[in-house]
Amino acid sequence: xxxxxxxxxxxxxxxxxxxxxxxxxxxxxxxxxxxxxxxxxxxxxxxxxxxxxxxxxxxxxxxxxxxxxxxxxxxxxxxxxxxxxxxxxxxxxxxxxxxxxxxxxxxxxxxxxxxxxxxxxxxxxxxxxxxxxxxxxxxxxxxxxxxxxxxxxxxxxxxxxxxxxxxxxxxxxxxxxxxxxxxxxxxxxxxxxxxxxxxxxxxxxxxxxxxxxxxxxxxxxxxxxxxxxxxxxxxxxxxxxxxxxxxxxxxxxxxxxxxxxxxxxxxxxxxxxxxxxxxxxxxxxxxxxxxxxxxxxxxxxxxxxxxxxxxxxxxxxxxxxxxxxxxxxxxxxxxxxxxxxxxxxxxxxxxxxxxxxxxxxxxxxxxxxxxxxxxxxxxxxxxxxxxxxxxxxxxxxxxxxxxxxxxxxxxxxxxxxxxxxxxxxxxxxxxxxxxxxxxxxxxxxxxxxxxxxxxxxxxxxxxxxxxxxxxxxxxxxxxxxxxxxxxxxxxxxxxxxxxxxxxxxxxxxxxxxxxxxxxxxxxxxxxxxxxxxxxxxxxxxxxxxxxxxxxxxx
RNA sequence: AGUUCCAUGGUGUAAUGGUAGCACAACAGUUUUUGGUUCUGUUUGUCUAGGUUCGAAUCCUGGUGGAACUACCA
Numbered sequence: 001x002x003x004x005x006x007x008x009x010x011x012x013x014x015x016x017x018x019x020x021x022x023x024x025x026x027x028x029x030x031x032x033x034x035x036x037x038x039x040x041x042x043x044x045x046x047x048x049x050x051x052x053x054x055x056x057x058x059x060x061x062x063x064x065x066x067x068x069x070x071x072x073x074x075x076x077x078x079x080x081x082x083x084x085x086x087x088x089x090x091x092x093x094x095x096x097x098x099x100x101x102x103x104x105x106x107x108x109x110x111x112x113x114x115x116x117x118x119x120x121x122x123x124x125x126x127x128x129x130x131x132x133x134x135x136x137x138x139x140x141x142x143x144x145x146x147x148x149x150x151x152x153x154x155x156x157x158x159x160x161x162x163x164x165x166x167x168x169x170x171x172x173x174x175x176x177x178x179x180x181x182x183x184x185x186x187x188x189x190x191x192x193x194x195x196x197x198x199x200x201x202x203x204x205x206x207x208x209x210x211x212x213x214x215x216x217x218x219x220x221x222x223x224x225x226x227x228x229x230x231x232x233x234x235x236x237x238x239x240x241x242x243x244x245x246x247x248x249x250x251x252x253x254x255x256x257x258x259x260x261x262x263x264x265x266x267x268x269x270x271x272x273x274x275x276x277x278x279x280x281x282x283x284x285x286x287x288x289x290x291x292x293x294x295x296x297x298x299x300x301x302x303x304x305x306x307x308x309x310x311x312x313x314x315x316x317x318x319x320x321x322x323x324x325x326x327x328x329x330x331x332x333x334x335x336x337x338x339x340x341x342x343x344x345x346x347x348x349x350x351x352x353x354x355x356x357x358x359x360x361x362x363x364x365x366x367x368x369x370x371x372x373x374x375x376x377x378x379x380x381x382x383x384x385x386x387x388x389x390x391x392x393x394x395x396x397x398x399x400x401x402x403x404x405x406x407x408x409x410x411x412x413x414x415x416x417x418x419x420x421x422x423x424x425x426x427x428x429x430x431x432x433x434x435x436x437x438x439x440x441x442x443x444x445x446x447x448x449x450x451x452x453x454x455x456x457x458x459x460x461x462x463x464x465x466x467x468x469x470x471x472x473x474x475x476x477x478x479x480x481x482x483x484x485x486x487x488x489x490x491x492x493x494x495x496x497x498x499x500x501x502x503x504x505x506x507x508x509x510x511x512x513x514x515x516x517x518x519x520x521x522x523x524x525x526x527x528x529x530x531x532x533x534x535x536x537x538x539x540x541x542x543x544x545x546x547x548x549x550x551x552x553x554x
Numbered sequence: 555a556g557u558u559c560c561a562u563g564g565u566g567u568a569a570u571g572g573u574a575g576c577a578c579a580a581c582a583g584u585u586u587u588u589g590g591u592u593c594u595g596u597u598u599g600u601c602u603a604g605g606u607u608c609g610a611a612u613c614c615u616g617g618u619g620g621a622a623c624u625a626c627c628a
Contacts, residue, residue: 005568005576032628067627123626132624134555168626178557180624189626208628231559232623255560255621266628308577310567312560315621319565322578332591367591398589407587440587452587519588546589 007311009047009252013055013223025057025222029083029090030212032064033075033196035266036281036288037082039302039323043257046306048225049088060219061090065097066211068195076196078281082289087299096206096215097197103206103214104158106244107169107188111150115243116187117143118153119170126168129175130183137175137183157190160203164190171210173239181236185209213237216249224249227256228313257309258317261471262287263479277489278472282527284537285472285493295469296514296524296539298334301327317477324540331514331522331539336364336371339409339454340502340517340536342466344383346458347400347430349414352380357457361441362410365516374505378411381458383501385519388453389430391419396549398451400430406451409518413438413447454518461501464534467526468495500536507534514539 006014016022027048031037037045052059061083065071083090096103110116119142121129131137145153150169157167169188177183187210192203206214213236216224224237231253241248258264263272264287272278272286282290292302305326309318339362357379365371384400393401400406405415414432422428438445470493478485506515513525521541529535 007567011570030628034628064628070627126626127624130624133557134624136556165626180557183624186626191626205626207626212628228559229622230628232557234558253559257566260565308566312567314560316566319578322566325578328590337588366586366588396589409587411587413587443587449587451589454588516588516590519590521590542588542590544589549589 008313009051009223009225009254009311010054012252013051016222017055022222025052025055026060026220027052027057027223027225028060028062028216028219028221030062030064030215030226031079032067032070033072033079034067034070035075035270036078036286036290038264038266038269038289039259039287039292039305040257040264041082042086042289042302043306043309043311044225044227045083045086045088046303047254047311049083049090050306051223051225052091057222058091059088060092060094060221062094062096062215062219064208064212064215065095065195065197066205066208068191068193068205071196073196078290082293085293085299086289086302092219094215094219095197096211097195099211099215099218100198100202100206102218103211104204106214106240106246107154107206107210108151110171110187110240110243111147111154111169113243114147114172116150116169116171117145118150118157118167119143119184119186120167123165126186130180131175133180139175140170140184143172143184154188157188157204158202160192162190164192166190169204171236171240179232179235181209181232182239185236209233209236210240213240213249213251214244214246216251217241217244217247220247221249224251226251226253228253229256253313254311255313255316258477259287259323260317260320260476261473261478262320263473263485265479268479268485271486272472275486277486284467285469287472293512294524294527295537296331296512296522297327298330298514301330304330320471327540328522328542331516333367334365335514335516335522337362337366337518338503338506338515339376339456340464340466340500340506340520340523341383341385341454341456341461342497342500342517342520343386344456344501345386345389345427345430347382347384347414347432347455349380349382349412349434350417350431351433354380356380357460360410376410376503376505377457377460378408379457379459382408382455383458383461384430384453384455386427389416389419389427391427394553399453400432400451404451405447405449406453407438407440407449408434409452409454410440411455412436412440413443413445413449454520456501456503460504462504462507462534463499464502464506464536466497466500466523466536466538468497468538469493470495502534507531509534516542 168186170184284295359375388399412434414434418431420429478488509525511527522539523536526535
């Protein structure tokens with residue numbers, strides 16, 4: 001077992017443990033239930049849960065549900081499902097909404113200590129008072145209200161005496177602070193909205209800054225890990241904890257993970273879903289965890305990816321090729337091999353007896369000696385991949401063409417003698433002769449051939465719908481391009497093949513089963529696949545050094 | 555412009571004052587009844603200028619470049 005170096009958070013934690021600052025650590029994963037989790041969240045989940053596991057601490061799942069207008073139960077369920085699927089178990093399950101009464105009490109305490117006031121200013125007035133990066137802010141005329149008056153007004157806000165936007169509760173900090181967040185931030189606002197858990201009990205809701213850190217504190221979170229954009233919130237985070245005199249959780253920030261050829265913000269992903277650019281949150285082209293799952297990714301491959309990219313504080317955009325490497329690496333070990341022909345052309349073995357069939361033995365996975373075998377039917381007529389034949393083959397083309405010889409995987413060596421074309425010049429039939437002594441497993445022909453191709457027996461072939469996916473965007477970083485990110489959507493990201501030929505063994509499958517279609521790539525059975533209408537999603541192609549060769553020549 | 559953060563091959567990440575390493579990608583070869591897998595090798599990097607030091611990717615100073623912050627979102 002190789003000793004891996006520590007990332008900066010592990011270093012901090014090990015120091016804390018060594019100093020005795022904490023006896024054990026407690027982290028949390030705090031999603032807002034307003035969308036589905038994506039691969040960036042997966043990295044955060046692996047980080048928070050992984051740290052708890054590594055240092056024998058705890059990790060909570062907490063729904064940060066303080067904005068009733070964007071949050072829904074559907075999202076809560078999908079998030080719990082995704083976390084579990086990734087392989088993690090939370091120690092405690094919480095909702096910020098469970099703390100609403102306590103948070104309200106914290107706000108009252110702040111008012112009583114003279115650290116908060118009710119402000120009647122409009123949003124526009126407050127924005128104007130706030131100043132900006134270059135100008136300091138000015139105090140609101142409501143800033144000097146008495147404690148009693150503030151207490152009274154805040155109680156009335158809770159009672160529902162005022163409409164949305166009429167009043168807010170603000171922390172009284174410093175309108176000249178260089179950090180805009182410290183210029184008397186709003187901590188409670190009025191929203192007469194139905195909450196997915198508390199219903200209509202509340203019409204005032206705490207803001208993120210007055211909920212997150214307090215919830216961390218209530219749960220005795222020792223290391224509250226978030227992304228870099230919250231770094232400016234840390235002084236506020238600390239200020240509230242100090243003024244409230246509650247358990248001092250601390251916030252640590254790391255750089256969010258980005259991936260090439262996709263977008264990674266819930267807002268943008270929601271747009272793709274709402275505007276039907278994709279078929280829902282779990283569309284296999286989406287970088288969501290549910291999308292990756294439907295695409296055929298395994299939890300192991302995602303965890304390994306998270307581990308490989310590591311964490312740091314610098315801006316980054318990871319090549320999606322690394323994610324693909326991780327899933328190939330895992331699927332190569334666990335996926336059974338099957339044969340499927342996606343773009344078929346008929347091959348007839350002229351010297352093979354008509355009407356004869358043979359059951360050939362095929363190993364399920366050469367990487368797994370206990371993987372077993374299956375039977376594959378063979379006959380005089382087979383489907384092969386159109387790509388595997390060239391009328392004028394270049395020297396290094398180790399497939400079929402006039403006079404060329406290949407092995408049919410698990411079967412015989414065949415040589416092409418002739419072929420037929422239609423009026424458009426498309427190959428319609430290929431004629432070969434086979435060598436009876438070359439049968440796989442009992443080959444006495446003594447022949448060595450360079451190429452081996454896959455095939456499906458025509459009379460035995462079953463059919464399936466196969467969906468091929470390409471990257472969702474045409475550019476590496478759509479979010480950083482000029483204009484609307486949706487202008488960069490790849491119009492060819494989905495190709496549906498309604499009728500591919502598959503070997504009979506492939507009909508015995510359930511959603512999420514993983515296969516390697518020999519020489520083509522990894523495929524998984526779609527959630528909507530039935531025995532009457534099989535559907536396979538392409539997870540990722542195999543490495544294709546021939547395609548690379550062709551590209552170089554071209 | 556103010557504040558804060560960041561800067562190591564094409565990408566991601568190590569080296570915590572002492573040989574710049576690992577993974578992906580790329581390239582060459584090996585093995586192979588998958589042009590897959592395996593295995594071997596190669597190319598490519600410390601933003602810049604000073605300073606401290608026997609010695610600096612690391613510490614200090616200046617510069618340059620990038621990012622974040624100006625929602626009754628989180």
